[in-house]
Amino acid sequence: MSETETKELPAAEQQDERRLNMIEAINDALDVSMGRDDDVVVMGEDVGYFGGVFRCTAGLQEKYGKTRVFDTPINECGIIAVAVGMGAYGLRPVPEIQFADYIYPGLDQLISEAARLRYRSAGEYIAPLTVRSPFGGGIFGGQTHSQSPEAIFTHVSGLKTVIPATPYDAKGLLISCIEDNDPVIFFEPKRIYNGPFSGYYDKPVQPWKKFDASVVPEGYYKIPLGKARQVTEGEQLTILAYGTMVHVVEAVCREKGVEADILDLRTLVPLDIETIEASVERTGRCLIVHEATRTSGFGAELSALVTERCFYHLEAPVERVTGFDTPYPHSLEWAYFPGPIRIGEAIDKILKD
Amino acid sequence: MADRPEGSAAQGDNRPKLSLHVPEPKFRPGDTVDFSHIDVPAAGSTPRPDEACDPAEMRDLAFGLVRVLGDDDKAHGPWDPKLDPDTLRKMLGHMAMTRAFDERMFRGQRQGKTSFYMKCTGEEATSVSASMALAGDDMVFPSYRQQGILIQRGYPLIEMINQIYSNKGDKLKGRQLPIMYSSREHSFFTISGNLATQTPQAVGWAMASAMKGDSRIAATWVGEGSTAEGDFHSACTFATVYNAPVILNVINNQWAISSFSGFAGAERTTFAARALGYGLAGLRVDGNDALACYAAERWAANRARANAGPTLIEFFTYRAEGHSTSDDPSGYRSAQERSEWPLGDPVMRLKNHLIAIGEWDEERQEKMDLEAAEHVKKVTKEAEANGILGHGLHHPFRTMFEDVFEELPWHLREQADQAVHERQTKFPEGLPEA
Numbered sequence: 001m002s003e004t005e006t007k008e009l010p011a012a013e014q015q016d017e018r019r020l021n022m023i024e025a026i027n028d029a030l031d032v033s034m035g036r037d038d039d040v041v042v043m044g045e046d047v048g049y050f051g052g053v054f055r056c057t058a059g060l061q062e063k064y065g066k067t068r069v070f071d072t073p074i075n076e077c078g079i080i081a082v083a084v085g086m087g088a089y090g091l092r093p094v095p096e097i098q099f100a101d102y103i104y105p106g107l108d109q110l111i112s113e114a115a116r117l118r119y120r121s122a123g124e125y126i127a128p129l130t131v132r133s134p135f136g137g138g139i140f141g142g143q144t145h146s147q148s149p150e151a152i153f154t155h156v157s158g159l160k161t162v163i164p165a166t167p168y169d170a171k172g173l174l175i176s177c178i179e180d181n182d183p184v185i186f187f188e189p190k191r192i193y194n195g196p197f198s199g200y201y202d203k204p205v206q207p208w209k210k211f212d213a214s215v216v217p218e219g220y221y222k223i224p225l226g227k228a229r230q231v232t233e234g235e236q237l238t239i240l241a242y243g244t245m246v247h248v249v250e251a252v253c254r255e256k257g258v259e260a261d262i263l264d265l266r267t268l269v270p271l272d273i274e275t276i277e278a279s280v281e282r283t284g285r286c287l288i289v290h291e292a293t294r295t296s297g298f299g300a301e302l303s304a305l306v307t308e309r310c311f312y313h314l315e316a317p318v319e320r321v322t323g324f325d326t327p328y329p330h331s332l333e334w335a336y337f338p339g340p341i342r343i344g345e346a347i348d349k350i351l352k353d
Numbered sequence: 354m355a356d357r358p359e360g361s362a363a364q365g366d367n368r369p370k371l372s373l374h375v376p377e378p379k380f381r382p383g384d385t386v387d388f389s390h391i392d393v394p395a396a397g398s399t400p401r402p403d404e405a406c407d408p409a410e411m412r413d414l415a416f417g418l419v420r421v422l423g424d425d426d427k428a429h430g431p432w433d434p435k436l437d438p439d440t441l442r443k444m445l446g447h448m449a450m451t452r453a454f455d456e457r458m459f460r461g462q463r464q465g466k467t468s469f470y471m472k473c474t475g476e477e478a479t480s481v482s483a484s485m486a487l488a489g490d491d492m493v494f495p496s497y498r499q500q501g502i503l504i505q506r507g508y509p510l511i512e513m514i515n516q517i518y519s520n521k522g523d524k525l526k527g528r529q530l531p532i533m534y535s536s537r538e539h540s541f542f543t544i545s546g547n548l549a550t551q552t553p554q555a556v557g558w559a560m561a562s563a564m565k566g567d568s569r570i571a572a573t574w575v576g577e578g579s580t581a582e583g584d585f586h587s588a589c590t591f592a593t594v595y596n597a598p599v600i601l602n603v604i605n606n607q608w609a610i611s612s613f614s615g616f617a618g619a620e621r622t623t624f625a626a627r628a629l630g631y632g633l634a635g636l637r638v639d640g641n642d643a644l645a646c647y648a649a650e651r652w653a654a655n656r657a658r659a660n661a662g663p664t665l666i667e668f669f670t671y672r673a674e675g676h677s678t679s680d681d682p683s684g685y686r687s688a689q690e691r692s693e694w695p696l697g698d699p700v701m702r703l704k705n706h707l708i709a710i711g712e713w714d715e716e717r718q719e720k721m722d723l724e725a726a727e728h729v730k731k732v733t734k735e736a737e738a739n740g741i742l743g744h745g746l747h748h749p750f751r752t753m754f755e756d757v758f759e760e761l762p763w764h765l766r767e768q769a770d771q772a773v774h775e776r777q778t779k780f781p782e783g784l785p786e787a
Contacts, residue, residue: 049381050611050685066375071612073581074548090355102547105583140468140742142530144546295764324768326757330468331519331527331747341775 017215021208022193025167025216026056026132029174030094032220034064037092040178042069044079044096044132053098054134054193080106083129084114092178093129100135100187101147114183115158130177130184135163136244136291137328138191138201138337146328148243148292153185154268154301160184161268162225165192165246166213169266172223180225189243199248199339228272234259237285237350240276240302242266245289245338252343258351260287268298276302277309284315285350291338294322316353319346376615378686386689393695396423396642397430404652405661408634415625415635418669421644422702426709432648434486438712444485444643445707446721448477448700451501453725454510457733458517462531462678466741467517469531473498475673475691478643478699479604480574481505483668486650487572492562494542494555494573497532498604506539510729514736519747522739526748526755540569548579552588552601559599559657560591570657572600572650577624577667578609581617589631589665598657600650601633601665604640606672611685625667633665640670641696643703669696750776 020028033040042057042064048071051058061069072079076097083093097103103110114127137146153161162177162184164170170188177184191197195205196213208214231250236258241249242265253260261279265272280286286306288299299320306318321338329336357363380386399419402411423429436444455472462470473480480501484493493502503513515522517531525535535543542558545551555573562569575585580603592599603624607614617624628635634656638649646668653664671694675682707713740746754761754769761769 045609046611048375053610053679066377067373070375071616073616073618074578074609074612075581075583077583078581104547142468142533142546143528144530294768324753324772325765326753326768327528329528329753330530331523331742332750332753335750335753335772335776339775341778342771 018218019209019214020167020216021195021214022164022167022170022188023054023056025171026174026188027058027060028216029171029178030057030060031063033094033175033178034060034068036220039090040068040092040094041086042094042096043072043083045072045074045098047071047096052096054190056132056188057096076102076104076106077109080109080114080129080131083131084109084117084127087127087129088117088125094178095129095131097131097133099141099145100133100149101144103131103133103149107152110153110159110183111156115156118182119158126181127183128181130174130180130186132174132186132188134190134193135187136189136191137333138197138244140330140333141328142330143327146333148290148323150185150187150268151292151296151298154298158183160225160270161187162266163187163189163243163268164266165189165229165243165264166196167208167216168213169223169229169264171216172221173225173266175220176222176225179222187243191244192247196247197244198251199337199343200251201334201337201339223266225267226270226272227266228275229264229266230275231262231264232260234261235283236260237287237347238263238276238279238283239287239289240265241289242268243291245291248339249289249343252340252347255340256344256347258347260347271305273305273309276306280306280310281313284313286310286314286318287321287346287350288318289321289338289343291323293325294320295325297322316350319350321346376613376620378613378615380687380690382683382685382687384687384689386687386693388693388695391695392418394418394420396420397433399430399432401431401652404656405659406634408628408632408662411634412629415628415637416623418637418639419645419649420639420642421648422642422706426702426705428644428706432645434644434648434651436644436647438707438710440485441703441707442713444482444647445700445703445713446725447481447501447505448643448703449722450725450729451477451481451504452700453722453729454500454504454513456726457729458514459678461517461733466737467519467531468742469678470517471497471532471677472674473500475694475698476604476606476640476670477501478646478703479602479640479668479670482643482646483572483602483650486647487654488569490540491569491654492540492542492555492558492571494551494558494571495544496548496551496574496576496579496604497544497546498576499574500532500534503534503536503539503541506541508534508536508539508541510732511736512536514733515739518736518739518741520736520740520742521746521748522736523748526752528753549575549582549584549588551575552585553591555601556588556591556595556597556599556663559597559663560595563595563598568658570598570600570654572602572654574602574604576609577603577605577607577614577619578612578617580624580627589627589633592663593631593633596660596662598660599663600653600657601663602650603627603665603667604670605667606670608672608676608682608686610676610680611682613686623667625665628665633663635665635667637667637669639696640668641699641702643699644706670699671696673698
């Protein structure tokens with residue numbers, strides 16, 4: 001992690017800083033990337049004139065024209081497939097899949113095609129696309145607007161998977177993804193589009209503007225892929241999280257007075273294993289938190305890596321806190337969500353051992 | 354411009370520069386709307402081919418518009434289903450009830466009683482009338498805007514509202530997003546939030562019915578925007594290959610959230626014309642003409658029952674309201690479109706027809722609308738006794754883990770225990786009162 005990229009400014013210096021929520025930061029990243037490179041094109045359902053159902057592409061069609069920002073037929077397979085074709089021509093497509101839950105018709109094009117073009121053509125053809133998609137629950141979206149399918153993609157060789165947790169990161173990471181020559185899945189945690197959700201669903205949500213991570217500089221900057229962000233420093237345990245859960249974990253630790261080394265992974269593939277190892281070797285305890293279902297979730301991979309690489313430093317078994325292995329329910333959304341109680345108990349268990 | 358292969362000279366220069374076409378709707382917010390480009394043939398002017406005819410013989414019907422109700426509010430031509438007045442009044446009643454239900458549920462969402470709702474305003478005929486043309490046990494695979502089918506088939510409103518409120522009375526156990534109904538008893542397939550997935554499933558159900566020598570056919574509904582999904586191609590291909598007893602109803606309501614029908618191909622041809630390439634029978638129908646909707650669906654049903662093959666019907670209609678409670682159409686289309694729509698309103702047209710034939714009057718209409726609104730209000734109150742979303746009256750936590758599999762495996766048993774334990778930790782005195 002580069003110091004200059006994530007260093008937060010003292011509050012006094014932030015008065016005049018531009019503060020954005022995550023939607024605005026994503027929009028800004030697209031704007032900056034399109035302004036710098038004519039080959040960057042944006043497409044997806046409702047992204048053009050309307051500017052996206054979450055407004056992430058608002059104003060872009062007006063600024064860059066219909067041949068660079070356009071609506072598509074409702075066909076996720078087609079959206080990803082034509083992005084592969086455009087990439088083969090030499091463009092840098094940034095397709096949007098309206099909800100991660102709707103990405104599955106595009107899986108063949110992602111898994112068998114985009115992820116393997118470079119390999120099967122020995123580098124003759126590449127697929128430099130960035131598939132943006134809102135993911136995760138907490139908005140009463142039911143089973144078709146709430147899923148966290150990241151592990152399906154991390155399991156595929158040749159795909160990178162990136163998940164931001166703050167507006168600042170969202171912009172810098174998205175620009176890196178767009179410039180990356182490999183296909184990237186960029187999952188946007190929609191629960192924290194407008195503010196960092198603490199997991200205490202019965203308490204009011206604070207808007208991003210109240211938090212330092214909403215300070216988003218104008219213009220171009222990148223956050224490198226494969227580098228985790230140190231959220232808090234602590235000696236009691238290491239907590240690995242990404243997306244919405246970073247904020248939930250942070251709130252729980254604050255509430256409990258636990259001093260944890262919280263790492264926001266930011267990029268799942270390629271993973272910042274060095275930072276993880278260094279932290280676990282120091283704390284000797286590791287908790288992994290994700291919202292996705294548990295079985296074969298990315299937490300299983302993290303747990304295996306930590307066990308393989310840090311076994312002799314561990315003071316307690318690695319723990320996972322996850323969503324349950326059911327479809328995302330509607331009325332019982334908060335019973336499903338890995339909230340403060342589930343996380344708090346896991347922390348207690350790790351610290352007790 | 355991308356590099357050409359090394360050493361190759363440009364070979365296609367003797368042409369204009371290539372340019373990309375991106376469809377654009379005729380009207381945007383604030384625009385004056387003029388729908389005179391839409392060809393509306395006179396009611397009764399379209400021939401009605403034999404139900405068992407070769408699809409090639411009825412090619413023109415994929416480009417025309419089957420219409421029965423004329424400007425004089427009378428029924429015209431060979432497609433007039435000649436329904437008796439009682440049946441017509443029932444049809445009108447179901448449509449009025451559907452509209453009253455939509456009004457109430459939309460308001461309920463705005464009042465915070467649930468998370469989401471979708472109205473079918475302006476499209477009532479495409480579900481109510483079509484459903485009336487089927488047998489009650491024909492299997493339907495709807496999309497998310499066919500509440501009219503459930504109302505026509507007599508599914509209790511309280512069950513619909515319980516589902517919308519995700520409360521403890523919800524037969525689907527609060528798992529599904531509002532309006533994603535399911536009723537096996539009413540031969541109504543469980544609605545998916547994923548688009549067009551139901552269309553090839555309907556074909557499969559119809560194939561199974563044919564394999565078993567059953568009498569039941571299948572019908573599916575899909576929006577014109579969703580016909581872009583690959584699933585719809587799968588449905589058409591399997592339907593034609595196996596001559597499946599199925600009806601593919603495409604509801605062309607002009608808008609898929611903010612994307613107009615041109616993003617599903619409507620700038621080039623009709624949706625009914627999709628049938629031609631597959632060798633399916635194709636009909637294009639005035640979707641705001643309840644009698645035409647009934648007649649077309651009945652034609653297709655008879656065809657399927659006679660083993661004469663599947664039919665693709667395009668119902669040409671207009672989505673008078675937003676896509677859902679999450680949508681605001683004033684951001685992308687002209688508000689004038691609704692009032693200028695050349696095919697009118699399906700409820701008004703049927704009402705005027707009944708009045709024109711001396712079987713109805715304004716007083717009875719008013720009384721019926723009032724009774725419908727009162728009934729929905731009363732049932733809504735009953736349903737609210739079972740709880741509204743997020744107010745504690747939901748299914749027990751353990752039910753979240755049921756039906757993932759037929760039997761609960763060890764890991765889900767452990768997770769169910771954890772969920773119950775978390776509830777007890779959060780609410781040691783029991784759940785708070787709603």
